[in-house]
Amino acid sequence: MASVEVRNVVKTYKRDAEELxxxxxxxxxxxxxxxxALMGPSGSGKTTLLNLIGGVDQPxxxxxxxxxxxxxxxxxxxxxxxxxxxxxxxxxxYNLIPVLTALENVELPLLLVRMxxxxxxxxxxxxxxxxxxxxxxxxxxxxxxxxxxxxVAIARALVSDPxxxxxxxxxxxxxxxxxxxxxxxxxxxxxxxxxxxxxxxxDPHASQRASRQYHLDKxxxxx
Amino acid sequence: MFKLVLVNLFRNKxxxxxxxxxxxxxxxxxxxxxxxxxxxxESIKVGSESRLxxxxxxxxxxxxxxxxRQRIQSVPGVKLVAVQNWFGGQDPNDKRGFFAQFAVDEPxxxxxxxxxxxxxxxxxxxxxxxxxxxxxxxxxFYLERTACVVGQKLLVKKGWKIGQTITIAxxxxxxxxxxxxxxxxxxxxxxxxxxxxxxxxxxxxxKGLGGQEPVGTYVLELSDPSxxxxxxxxxxxxxxxxxxxxxxxxxxxxxxxxxxxxxxxPFVLRVIGLAIVFSILLIAANTMMTAIRERTSExxxxxxLGFSDGAVFRMVVTEAAIITLGGGLLGALGAKFLVDGSAMxxxxxxxxxxxxxxxxxxxxxxxxxxxxxxxxxxxxxxxLRIVDALRxxx
Numbered sequence: 199m200a201s202v203e204v205r206n207v208v209k210t211y212k213r214d215a216e217e218l219x220x221x222x223x224x225x226x227x228x229x230x231x232x233x234x235a236l237m238g239p240s241g242s243g244k245t246t247l248l249n250l251i252g253g254v255d256q257p258x259x260x261x262x263x264x265x266x267x268x269x270x271x272x273x274x275x276x277x278x279x280x281x282x283x284x285x286x287x288x289x290x291x292y293n294l295i296p297v298l299t300a301l302e303n304v305e306l307p308l309l310l311v312r313m314x315x316x317x318x319x320x321x322x323x324x325x326x327x328x329x330x331x332x333x334x335x336x337x338x339x340x341x342x343x344x345x346x347x348x349x350v351a352i353a354r355a356l357v358s359d360p361x362x363x364x365x366x367x368x369x370x371x372x373x374x375x376x377x378x379x380x381x382x383x384x385x386x387x388x389x390x391x392x393x394x395x396x397x398x399x400x401d402p403h404a405s406q407r408a409s410r411q412y413h414l415d416k417x418x419x420x421x
Numbered sequence: 422m423f424k425l426v427l428v429n430l431f432r433n434k435x436x437x438x439x440x441x442x443x444x445x446x447x448x449x450x451x452x453x454x455x456x457x458x459x460x461x462x463e464s465i466k467v468g469s470e471s472r473l474x475x476x477x478x479x480x481x482x483x484x485x486x487x488x489x490r491q492r493i494q495s496v497p498g499v500k501l502v503a504v505q506n507w508f509g510g511q512d513p514n515d516k517r518g519f520f521a522q523f524a525v526d527e528p529x530x531x532x533x534x535x536x537x538x539x540x541x542x543x544x545x546x547x548x549x550x551x552x553x554x555x556x557x558x559x560x561x562f563y564l565e566r567t568a569c570v571v572g573q574k575l576l577v578k579k580g581w582k583i584g585q586t587i588t589i590a591x592x593x594x595x596x597x598x599x600x601x602x603x604x605x606x607x608x609x610x611x612x613x614x615x616x617x618x619x620x621x622x623x624x625x626x627x628k629g630l631g632g633q634e635p636v637g638t639y640v641l642e643l644s645d646p647s648x649x650x651x652x653x654x655x656x657x658x659x660x661x662x663x664x665x666x667x668x669x670x671x672x673x674x675x676x677x678x679x680x681x682x683x684x685x686x687p688f689v690l691r692v693i694g695l696a697i698v699f700s701i702l703l704i705a706a707n708t709m710m711t712a713i714r715e716r717t718s719e720x721x722x723x724x725x726l727g728f729s730d731g732a733v734f735r736m737v738v739t740e741a742a743i744i745t746l747g748g749g750l751l752g753a754l755g756a757k758f759l760v761d762g763s764a765m766x767x768x769x770x771x772x773x774x775x776x777x778x779x780x781x782x783x784x785x786x787x788x789x790x791x792x793x794x795x796x797x798x799x800x801x802x803x804x805l806r807i808v809d810a811l812r813x814x815x
Contacts, residue, residue: 254725254807275729282727289811293722297432298425307726309422354726 207260238414286355345376444748452756484635572615594629721810741795749787
């Protein structure tokens with residue numbers, strides 16, 4: 199069964215009077231538990247496709263079906279609720295909230311579900327231990343290295359146990375060693391926890407860790 | 422979620438503190454100015470419906486003759502008639518420290534007996550009689566032509582002592598007016614005021630008026646307050662064609678008319694109060710918008726994590742409301758507890774009053790400021806598209 203099904207998706211943006219066609223009738227099927235890399239030059243539409251899969255943007259036309267739910271026409275609160283339950287998002291620049299500790303950052307998605315504070319802290323602690331940061335619970339983002347920040351971000355993405363993890367250039371801001379740690383972690387999440395992972399990357403080395411690579415160019419898949 | 426709001430509030434402590442402090446000061450000023458209006462309102466309350474005031478129909482500063490007294494007293498329904506003349510003197514040692522002085526005659530203390538209590542007094546010889554209905558502690562006052570009764574706050578403020586002879590410099594009635602403090606009163610009715618000096622009308626008449634007896638106002642106590650309008654008509658019709666004619670009204674109406682002499686001052690105070698509040702609204706709104714703009718990408722992250730537009734809206738509005746409501750509560754309650762009861766107004770006005778209605782109005786205004794100042798940034802944050810928010814780099 200396909201975990202991610204994208205059908206004939208068109209995404210256009212308006213820039214002044216000009217209409218920019220970022221995705222041009224793109225179709226893609228990612229099976230459950232796959233680890234795929236989206237590659238391509240800047241402006242090819244990789245991040246746009248990731249955003250459509252994650253429900254943070256909507257297609258101009260076409261369908262996006264995630265684990266059997268068509269999210270292309272979902273809006274507002276229902277889409278937000280779906281995102282919180284179904285998607286874990288990892289950003290290139292980590293995007294942790296600077297005034298919250300690592301534990302509090304990881305707790306954020308759990309604030310949206312009915313859960314006691316103790317249970318929330320327990321789950322967030324488990325997630326941080328899973329990414330090897332069990333000893334950094336009370337640290338603020340400024341007290342962590344880039345690699346550690348990204349691992350906190352990964353813990354935040356998986357704490358609500360979503361089926362699909364989306365990573366937008368997760369190693370883009372990291373040194374080689376930290377990047378390797380993050381890739382190992384994603385690999386482990388895919389293999390051990392059967393998470394479907396869609397990763398946008400420019401880095402050919404990173405893309406090799408995925409089970410399948412897709413290349414985008416001018417809004418269409420080139421292979 | 423609320424914890425997240427609190428954490429964000431303390432993100433920039435100085436900015437939060439300064440914004441809250443500006444709202445506090447604004448609401449303190451608003452409520453204090455409102456308190457001035459309340460005090461004017463309070464001064465009307467001294468007026469009782471069961472008491473009437475008779476004055477010259479042309480103007481309050483024109484006299485009416487003492488000869489009217491008997492005729493007024495003879496009107497059915499009038500129980501007591503007392504003379505009350507404005508003196509307008511000064512303390513020669515403190516000419517800027519204004520306080521009211523009234524020359525009053527015997528029945529006056531009986532008419533107002535329920536509004537005050539004597540807390541200090543000079544002893545008089547045993548068996549000295551006081552007019553009917555008057556506190557016997559005033560015996561020493563009634564025995565001495567140059568005696569006076571002063572309010573407790575005035576006594577403390579001036580550093581006077583019971584039995585002390587003080588000198589009042591006359592302005593309307595020139596010369597030095599030595600008087601001996603024979604009693605000190607505490608106002609049971611706050612609006613009666615505790616910064617007033619009462620002395621004998623006889624002293625004024627003999628020393629300042631060459632034995633003549635013109636009267637500023639007569640104060641009347643009625644045997645039946647429900648007959649007030651009939652008594653008013655009876656008195657004024659009696660002097661309709663006389664020179665001077667009289668104007669009789671309830672003491673409450675008289676006090677209200679006195680307050681109306683302030684003209685547009687209450688209106689100006691209200692405008693100033695609202696101007697202060699409006700300027701703070703702009704400051705608070707600007708601060709909130711700056712704070713929210715700085716966190717644009719964070720809102721994008723929160724929405725990506727599943728926070729709905731409504732949740733983000735509520736977070737921002739709550740943040741603004743805490744700042745303005747916190748500041749508003751401090752300012753409004755500060756005015757209530759620091760200004761209320763103080764002698765800022767002095768003179769013939771009662772002590773400052775800040776009504777709870779003014780405090781509540783202030784707090785409501787603070788909430789509205791919070792809502793308005795938070796509304797625009799909250800709308801901006803809630804309507805923010807995730808892709809736009811994450812694209813921005815601040």
